Structure formats: C-alpha cells, structure tokens
Amino acid sequence: MVTSSFDYFAPTTLDEATSLLSRYRGEAKVLAGGHSLIPMMKLRLAEPGILVDIGQIDGLSYIREDGDGVSIGSMTTYREMATSSVIQSRYPLLADASSKVADLQVRNRGTIGGSLAHSDPAGDIPAVVLAIGGSVVARTRRSSREIAIDRFQVDLLTTALHDNEIITEIKLPSLAAGTGTAYSKFHNPASHYAITGVAAVVTISGGVCTEARVAVTGAGDKATRARRTERILRGKELTPAVIRRAAERAAAEVEDTLNEDIHATAEYRVHMTQVHAVKAIEAAVAAAG
Amino acid sequence: MAVTTFGESVKRTEDPRLITGRGKYVDDIRLSGMAHMAFVRSPYGHANIKNIDTSAALDSPGVIAVFTGADLQEELGGLPVGWMLPDLKQPPHPPLAFETVRYLGDAVAVVVADTAYQATDAAGLVEVDYEVLPAVVNAEAATKDGAPQLHQEAPNNVGFDWEVAGGDYAEAIKDPDVIVVKERIVNQRLIPNSMETRGVVADYDAGKGNITLYTSTQIPHLVKLLFSLVTGWPEQKVRVVAPDVGGGFGSKLYLYAEEVVAGIVARQVKRPVKWIESRSEAYVSTAHGRDHICDAEIAGKKDGEIVGIKVNLYANLGAYLSTFAPLIPTYLFGLMLGGVYKMPNVECKVHGVFTNTTPVDAYRGAGRPEAAYLVERMVSRFAQEIGRDPIAVRRKNMLAAHKNGRAVTTGVMYDSGDYKANLNKALEIFDYPAFRKEQREARREGKLLGVGISTYIEICGMAPSAVASSLGAGAGLWESSNVRLHPTGKATIYIGTSPHGQGHETTMAQLVSSEIGIPIEDVEVLHGDTDQGQFGTGTFGSRSLAVGGAALFNSLQKVKAKTHRLASHLLEADPKFVTFENGTFSVEDIPDKTLTIQEVAGQAYAAANLPPGMEPGLEEVSFFDPQNFAWPNGTHLCVVEIDPDSGQVKVQRYVAVDDFGNVLNPMIVDGMTHGGVAQGIGQALSEQAVYSDDGQLLSGSLMDYALPSADMFPMMELDRTVTPSPSNPIGVKGAGEAGTIAASPAVMNAVIDALAHLGVKHMDMPATSEKVWRAIEDAKEARRAARSAARARG
C-alpha cells in the first residue's frame, strides 16, 4: 500500500509549525510518531495534502517534575514513559500501560501527544490519563490553552483539539498520599490494542476509599470514566465484595456505544470489562498499601 | 575448510545474507526503464461489470497505459488447472475479469505508470460501474436451492463430487455392539502470511521476443511451462527466475493472474514492469487455505476398538479453481482418513464448491492437516464418549511397526513406521500419570488444565509420477539435479527444487560434501532460474529432500562412479582395489598411492589421460522419480491452561516425537518443527479468515487476522524416532509440514480435555477466548438447568 501524495514540512520551531498549521488549516495534519497516521494514510483512510512533522522541534520530549505535578512533553514516546523512573514511581499505571502498547518498534515511535490526539477507541493511554486526571496543553500560532482531560475526548476519534492546534504538553497532578494505581488490559490477539482496558486510581485513607477515578477503554467509542463504579467505591472499605459490585457497573457508561467485532461481541466486552475492572481496582488497592 | 557429514547440524549458510538485508528478492530488482503496475480490484463479492471508464486514470500523471479484462482477453487466456478429477467442472478463469467479478479482490483492470505511487493513484481513478449481485461465501449453503450461482458450468456451484472408500462402513455399523459418534467439524479458512508478499518483474526483450519473469514463487519451472501454455508464448523464449523468496507455505505454488498479466503488459508497453503485492492486497489476491465443513462419524465398540470413520465434506474452492485446488481436499485429505490406525472401514465423500471468496488451495500441510485434525479429534471424541483414556484407545487401534510397506484401507501403502515407539517415547518424556494427578489437583483449585494428543501420519515425498498422473496430475512430480565439478574440484549444483526458507543452500551442499568429500564451502547451490539448469518441479509438500535430495544423491553417485574409474586408471590400479573415503581415492595396501577428488576432477578436464571411451569433463544429471510416497508420522502432546474468567487458552507445554526417517540436518529439521507447530497452534487458537455474508473480508489485515506471536509458545520439547523410508535412496521422509499437521488437533484435544468435566465435547477452531468462555458459561447453564430439573422431579 502506498499513500497518496502530500507535501512534507519538518519545521524546527513550534512557531513555524503552528504557522504552517494556520496557513494550511484543514489541509495539514501534524505528524508525530506516525504510528496511527501513516497506517491510515497507507490504507488511504486519511489523505492529508500536507504533513507537518513535529519531530524535528527541540524541547517537546521531556518528563519534568514541576510544582507538585509532572509535565510530559507531547513528543515523549511510550518507551520513554515506560522506562522513566519518575513515571514508574509517581504514576505506575502509566509506565505499565506504556509498556503494554503494541510492540517495541511501536513503543519507540508512538508518542503520548499522538495517542491522545488520535484518541483511538481502543488506545491505552487515553484511559490512563483520564484516570489520573490532569490536562492537555494545546497551542496555536497566537495562543495557548489548557484543556481538562475530562473534556478532551469528545467522540469516536474526535477530541476537543482544533485543527490548527498542537499539543505541546500533558500536565499530570500529584497523586495524594495513599493512592494506588493500576492498568489492566485484555488485548486483541491480532492488533494487541485493548479489547478492553481498565485504568484505576484509588486513594485509601483510614481504611476507606476517599477518591477513585476509573476509566475504561476499548469497550465503547472512546475512553470513558466509569462514574458509577467510582461512586460505589468512594467512602467505602474496599472489600472484595465491594470491588466486585463496583466492577459490575464498569461498562455502564459505555453501554450505548459498545463495540462489537470479530474478536469480541458486546456481551463479552462487557464481561471482560468487569473482569478487568476487578483486576485493576484490586491491584490499585493493593498498591495503595 | 570443512567436510560435513549426513546428520550434522550445519549452520544455515544462506542466513548471514538473508538476515543482514543482502538477500535479493523480487522487489530488489530494478531494471532500467522499469514501469509499475497497480491492479484495480473488485470491492464486491459478486457483481456484473457494466462499464469501465479509464479516461481519468489515463490522464493522471505518469500513466503509460490502462488495460481492462476485455482489452487483453485474447492475449491473457485463462488460468490453468493442474489436477484433473473425474467430471471436474472447469469454468473459465480469466486473469483479468470481464463481465463478472466473483470475489472481493478479483482484478478487473491494470494501470501501468512510471512509479508505483502514480500507478496506485491512477488505479483509484478507474471508474467501474458495478451491478451488485447476491453472494454466497459458505460452501454448504452454496449447494442449496436458490443459492446465488457463480458459474453456468457448475450447477449448484458444485465443482466436483469425489469419493473414496475402503471396507464397508455401512455394514460395519450394523453390529449392535457398535457405537456411532457424530460431530460437525469445521476447519476454518486461513490466510497465508509469508513474510515476503508476492511480486513479479517482467522483462521483455523486443529484439529476441523473449520474456523473463522474476517472480516470488515455489515453482519457477512450472510457472514457465504454464505461462507458455496459457499465453502461447514459445517455451524456449520464456525464462522464469525465482530469486530469494521470503516464504510461501504453499501459497506461491500456482500460476497467478498477475504473473500472466505482467508478461503480456511488458510486451504491450515495451518496458519492464513491476508489481509488488501489498499485504492488504495479499489478503484477497493470494490463495487461502483449508475451509472445510465436515459431517463426521466415528464408529467403535465399548472396549475401544474403532471399526470405521465416515466423512461428508463440503470443501470451499473459492470463486475459481486455483492450480492445485482439486487435489487438496480429495486425495491429500481422503487418503489420510485411516490415520495410524487399523481403521478397517472408511467412507468419504467430498463436494468441492465454488463460493464468492478468494480461491482456496494448498496451505502448509494441504489437506493433511484437515484430515489429521478430523481423525485425531474424532478418535479423542470417541474415547470421551465411551469413557476411556484417549491414549489407551489409540494404542489399541494402532498399526504395528513395519519397515517396508503396509497397505491401508484407503488403498495407499505406508512406507515405514513404528507408531507405538513414537507414542511410548513421547509419553516417557511427558510423564502422563503425573500430569493427570496435577490436573485433578488443579481442578480442585478451580483451575482448568488439559492435555491433548495427536498421533498423526501424513503423505509426503510427492510423488511417483505414474501414480500421480493416474490420479489426475497434469505434470510429472519427479525431481532433478545437476552436479558440475569444476577443474579445481569445486562444485556448482543446480537443483530443481526452489527453496523459499527451507535452507536448501545448506542442506543440498551438505549432502554433496558428505557424499564426495569436498568442503561444504566449495559447493555453490543454484536454483530457481529456468535458464540455469534442467527442468524441476519445485518445493512443496515436504518433498525437496525426499525427491530432490534423492535426485542429487543419484547425480553424486554418477560423479563418484566416474571419478572412481578415472582415479583407478590414473593410479594404475584395478578399480576393485581402489577405495574412496573423505574425498580421497587410495589403493588398498599401498599407502602413498592416493589422489584427491579435486585432483581427479582436474584430470577429467585436462583429458590428457582418460580411460578408453571416457568423455572429458565432470558433470552429471539425474531425474529421480520415487516408487512410493514417504510418510512422516509421530506423536505430539500438548498441555493447555484455560483462564476461567476470560476463556483465554495458554499453551503450557508441548512435546513432539516425530519420525522423519533419516535426518540430514537436525537443526534445520527442529526449526521446521518449531515453525510448523507454531502455525498449527495459530490455527487452533487464533487465526481465522472471516467473510461477511455478502463477501466482504472482515479479517482483511494483520490488525484483525490474529497470527500467533512468540509469547503464545512454550519451549518445545522435541525428539525423534527413525525408521528410514524405503521410498528413496537416502531414507528421508520430509519435515516441512508435520508440525502444522500434528499441532492443531493436539491443542484442540487439550482444550476439550480441560473442559471435559464440565460436559464440553467439541469446539471448532480457533478456540478464541470468547468461544471458550461461552462454552464454560453454557456448560454451567446446562448443569444449573439439569439440577433444577432434577429438583423439580424429586
């Protein structure tokens, strides 16, 4: 398969890149790791006339502890997150999920910015960032804004990002003391994307769950918070019975948009979402100590 | 400088080249002035072509020409069928469809442009006006009244009805002691995924009227012959080259539409043309494998004695007959239904059926995996039904050891084998009683463990040509070799087989080295270029060593005979007293009277002192036609663990004991077994081609077609027994397909064994997580229902 023809720009500054996006608005696409965009172009599901490769811009790839949170440059790769001691110690589920994306070749190229901007319904990172909370920093030629992650995923393959914006950074908040995290994924045997994946961030204080954020990917049209599950968890002692009851509601928010394909029926996806919700929550509770 | 021996694990000499990117594949061939082709393919399973508008494509940048099926109808001819069956329906198979397309991916036009990008862009601009027709993809459904019809030549879509029988099954099951167990068994369609897709470069020499096709094929000589037959191009003006070929698994064993089109288009545009198949394209345009729907019965007695097997098979042929399609589900399937058992009664009917799908042909194992799966599944199913151990049932029915021919119910003659020796050795490695204990304990903890066995046999060493011809072969199935010893004593050999991953450059050189005592690095192995050597048949069906190696062995005997005579003459000794060992001729009892084979080769060319009547030079050719097939066999044992929450199956252990006859290079044979078992596990657990009812391929890429990956396999425990095959002079049987044939029933028997205590009796492949989970849930449901029914009664 070969792509249709396109013009290619490799700007070395963010200003140049955002200017190109404004100038060719509607026609241009940002190219990051290329591991979602290029396959789509080869299948001619995407035929952008112009590619703006942001891989030559210095200073978009970093993991920085600042204030009380962590900022991750949008061009940071899965591999860098999986092997970063900062990510491993502060957001173990992000390190773990990053190490479970596809294979090493993909992890060496794919970026956090690209995975959020692409917002694949079966992508791992969108659910993880949703469970952690935080925000996405997006820049145009003239301005910059911060989009809360809860408002970022809009629909199937659709985000709140405008087509002249570039994600420059992902800001993650500090997790409270007594917080445990985990990501549990059931992968598609062919693509290794998530048939379903559950990310859980649970805070335990005095034996009781004071905060819980749980997000599900793969089952529905986009990464989604399992708010009913979270409500059941909050304020309770997380016994196996409570966790099981909460996990039973894990797919409730995606009920209307359940995926169904040759790998898993909707019914099986719901079941596996519940199974992995138990696994993720149990592991998060264990990690909370 | 190393002289190698038969039985030594010589490292593959082609590997440094292949794994460092210095191989030369079709896509590496760049000729000056070369243009590129892109095919326009049907997006529908079944449709009439009302109109094709090529004007926009012709106006597109770089486009040289666009041809439709109608434009080239005369020149292209129709694709051939290489195997006849009685009353076989042979509907025309145009390389470019005109009037009607019959499967998703059926090519309707070809665009030629300066670059591959331009050709692909322009292909998207060819406007085809289709009238969509109802489609049928299921072979059984296609034979029913009212099903969409593909070809007027094949009423009810039936391409052939074929049968084989031995004994009298109907009579045997009249015995009141006989229990009959029935099962519907589906062997799913698979999509071959050789690492290198297909591709062809056609180079037309307008001055001489010659055509050279560089093509990724397993059968360059047959491609030359068939291309010439189809197009009328004189055979002496056709050269076919298979350069390095990155895998095939049977899928490159045919004359394909694109090869014919490339040759004709090169002549039309008077430029070399190239076509490289993309992976997505390969999924629809390269032949698929398997796709059987089978109603099977096995009959036997309570004590475990099996009296017979009966099969009614709907074999999906796809939309047209691919080159060897009639052979695969008939002889290569039906003749194997006795397995390694006495099996006194066999009855088999096969219906070959056209459907709106990619043509189906040989895929690693080709008919034999389907047969072994059916037999091994049914034997275990029978054991479960009568409540006996599947190993005990096998042992009770197994054929006795034999060394030189054993006729079986289906009419064929197995060559040699000691089936119980395989079984015993495998059980010894495995420790069956210990596993059964572990399984009981695991069940108490809610874990699901199962063991599966398969004691397979397969038909290889294709083939005695007269037998094959009487069964329908369109060509001889012998093999050939040419051995040329140069004046310096180095050798260049040309083999008729055509390796595409098997390591012939190593093994054939190893055979030369071990036979005539020259270092292996002094042997150059040529293959795959029809202008470089004599005709050969090709590489498929695990035949290359059993037939091609035998041909090479025979050429080497001729070289030995000639050099022996010449050496004796030069040493002035009676040939009776001249011995040959490690590449040196010596005269008995006279220690300093010796000549090396290199020296003798020099003398053969110097021709200064030849014995009377001896011709100069040192070059020998042999064509070897075996007297019988060769029959690898073995016992494979597999342990799976099933996760009850997800239904996910994990292979925990895999033990294989195979009888491949004599083994020339154990490392390569182990590698073959590893790869074969991996493919068998892939079929058992994850691979499946899925069509929608209207003929769209839902598993159309690697994102949806689940090839197995390394993390699905345990370390395999391999061992062997050896009963040399009497079918060829080197006693080898063939190892290329055995793993694939043995593994899928072993794995599925293990899956069923893990679930048997829940009441599960059969499940079709692939045992995907969801399918297994449902089986567990259904079994639970059935038990709940049974309990409440019992309560209601009591």
Ligand SMILES: Cc1cc2nc3c(=O)[nH]c(=O)nc-3n(C[C@H](O)[C@H](O)[C@H](O)COP(=O)(O)OP(=O)(O)OC[C@H]3O[C@@H](n4cnc5c(N)ncnc54)[C@H](O)[C@@H]3O)c2cc1C
């Ligand atoms: C074989 C394979 C297996 C895979 N398996 C998985 C898996 O298991 N789990 C998983 O989650 N993913 C998987 N992926 C997808 C992979 O994670 C992608 O790399 C990721 O989704 C996109 O990141 P990227 O940097 O490659 O983005 P690109 O492909 O370069 O871009 C993707 C999209 O995002 C836009 N974009 C990229 N960066 C920015 C930015 N900074 N600002 C604005 N827009 C931007 C692009 O314009 C494009 O629309 C797989 C991919 C492959 C090829």
